[in-house]
Amino acid sequence: MIDDGVVKYSLQFTQTDEVAKKECQKIEKTRERLFSLGLIGAYDNGIGYGNISLRYTKKNAFVITATQTGELPKLSPKYYSLVKNVDFKTFTTTAIGVSKPSSEAITHACIYELDARINAVIHVHNEKLWRFMLENDYLSTNDTPYGTPEMVEDVRDIYKDINPMLNNAFVMKGHFEGVVVFGKSLKQAEKALYTIVQELLN
Numbered sequence: 168m169i170d171d172g173v174v175k176y177s178l179q180f181t182q183t184d185e186v187a188k189k190e191c192q193k194i195e196k197t198r199e200r201l202f203s204l205g206l207i208g209a210y211d212n213g214i215g216y217g218n219i220s221l222r223y224t225k226k227n228a229f230v231i232t233a234t235q236t237g238e239l240p241k242l243s244p245k246y247y248s249l250v251k252n253v254d255f256k257t258f259t260t261t262a263i264g265v266s267k268p269s270s271e272a273i274t275h276a277c278i279y280e281l282d283a284r285i286n287a288v289i290h291v292h293n294e295k296l297w298r299f300m301l302e303n304d305y306l307s308t309n310d311t312p313y314g315t316p317e318m319v320e321d322v323r324d325i326y327k328d329i330n331p332m333l334n335n336a337f338v339m340k341g342h343f344e345g346v347v348v349f350g351k352s353l354k355q356a357e358k359a360l361y362t363i364v365q366e367l368l369n
């Protein structure tokens with residue numbers, strides 16, 4: 168099921184001017200490459216997929232691409248949102264910006280919580296990559312839809328006994344084509360993705 172277009176958690180959103188322009192510009196460099204490879208984009212039905220975030224200061228806040236931006240090759244800062252907090256008890260996301268955050272923000276939030284050294288999270292869609300990872304026993308969430316409390320549980324479960332800094336990629340079994348990589352930097356997260364692509368091509 169392709170369902171990236173739907174916001175499934177409650178959102179406390181305050182519309183402001185553009186936020187965190189420096190972080191937006193950093194994300195853009197990575198995003199342009201992923202977009203050109205089709206790892207971020209939109210399906211024929213117009214629903215966009217893929218999102219990127221970057222930790223904002225040292226707290227659990229982060230800047231993330233806005234919802235339904237997948238089809239746009241370039242994003243100005245108005246297409247980004249600053250997620251200030253995700254309350255995992257109520258699954259309420261507090262965010263500011265010109266546009267609302269990606270609906271996968273809660274998954275990003277729980278990844279930042281795994282380790283303070285994680286500064287970047289990338290979520291892409293690709294069927295070949297997704298199948299390859301499922302068939303080759305990469306870390307995987309259960310048959311869980313994205314953007315749900317269950318997905319957060321799954322991610323925490325994966326890394327209960329596994330060091331996220333050494334295993335920075337997983338596949339989303341219940342979210343068709345969904346793959347997540349993360350790292351200390353956008354560069355490291357992006358590299359994790361290309362490493363798997365290389366393994367697929369070998």
Ligand SMILES: [Zn+2]
Binds near residue numbers: 217290291342
């Ligand atoms: Zn997705």
